[in-house]
């Protein structure tokens with residue numbers, strides 16, 4: 415596959431390539447495309463890598479990196495101050511529009527967190543009660559005004575992978591003998607980094623665009639799923655305690671299901687697959 419990177423037509427810039435999802439996407443794409451990434455926290459590994467640029471969304475102008483990398487695809491997987499993110503995405507959108515390139519934005523199931531009674535589909539109207547959801551909607555709406563072919567919005571539910579911050583946090587709580595918070599009323603779908611990176615690769619290869627709901631095809635209760643994950647750890651008799659958190663009296667859905675923009679079968683997944691892959 416080595417030759418492919420040179421032949422490939424794309425130059426890809428991943429904002430947040432030092433993070434959990436940005437890093438996983440970088441590792442998936444870097445042997446096939448000329449792939450570049452940004453990191454925020456100083457560290458030797460990234461400083462030495464010529465494909466990585468230090469970038470702080472609150473302080474730096476993203477144009478400088480765009481001018482150097484001249485990407486044909488930008489993937490946004492950053493965190494950081496919300497209003498700084500909105501401004502940076504305005505700049506990205508202008509660059510994408512002017513240069514006729516493509517932007518892949520990682521959004522979240524939280525754009526629907528004000529709806530609690532049903533799972534959500536791609537064309538449903540977004541509505542959120544949370545600051546996080548509001549700001550994702552703001553960026554999504556900005557992008558949805560752009561030519562459809564140039565925009566990909568990936569709405570993700572909670573992502574669980576062996577190295578995901580969520581799993582590492584659970585392991586930390588177990589080690590410190592602290593209770594693990596679970597939400598018994600929350601019905602959700604889930605995904606993992608492994609499937610997400612394959613989905614992104616496919617979307618790039620097939621030049622797909624639009625809004626994608628990238629969650630498992632089945633729904634799980636948050637508490638059941640977390641308990642199943644923990645059951646797969648080798649705990650050597652360590653005891654685990656749970657703290658039930660009830661945010662509403664009734665069941666509440668936070669699930670993004672696909673209906674219109676479907677990916678092929680091998681790129682869909684079930685919650686059981688996520689649990690099996692965690693055991694490997």
Ligand SMILES: NC(=O)c1ccc[n+]([C@@H]2O[C@H](COP(=O)([O-])OP(=O)(O)OC[C@H]3O[C@@H](n4cnc5c(N)ncnc54)[C@H](OP(=O)(O)O)[C@@H]3O)[C@@H](O)[C@H]2O)c1
Pocket residue numbers: 429430431432433434435436452453454455456469470471472490491492493494495520521522523570571572573574579
């Ligand atoms: N993980 C999930 O379950 C999930 C679910 C739905 C949506 N998402 C979305 O996916 C995206 C990536 O999430 P993640 O879980 O991979 O996050 P993460 O592991 O925390 O990575 C965040 C990335 O953003 C960078 N970053 C943080 N603060 C920054 C700042 N001030 N300026 C510039 N860069 C900054 C980090 O750089 P350093 O590490 O170098 O500081 C890192 O590369 C986010 O937009 C998130 O909303 C995640």
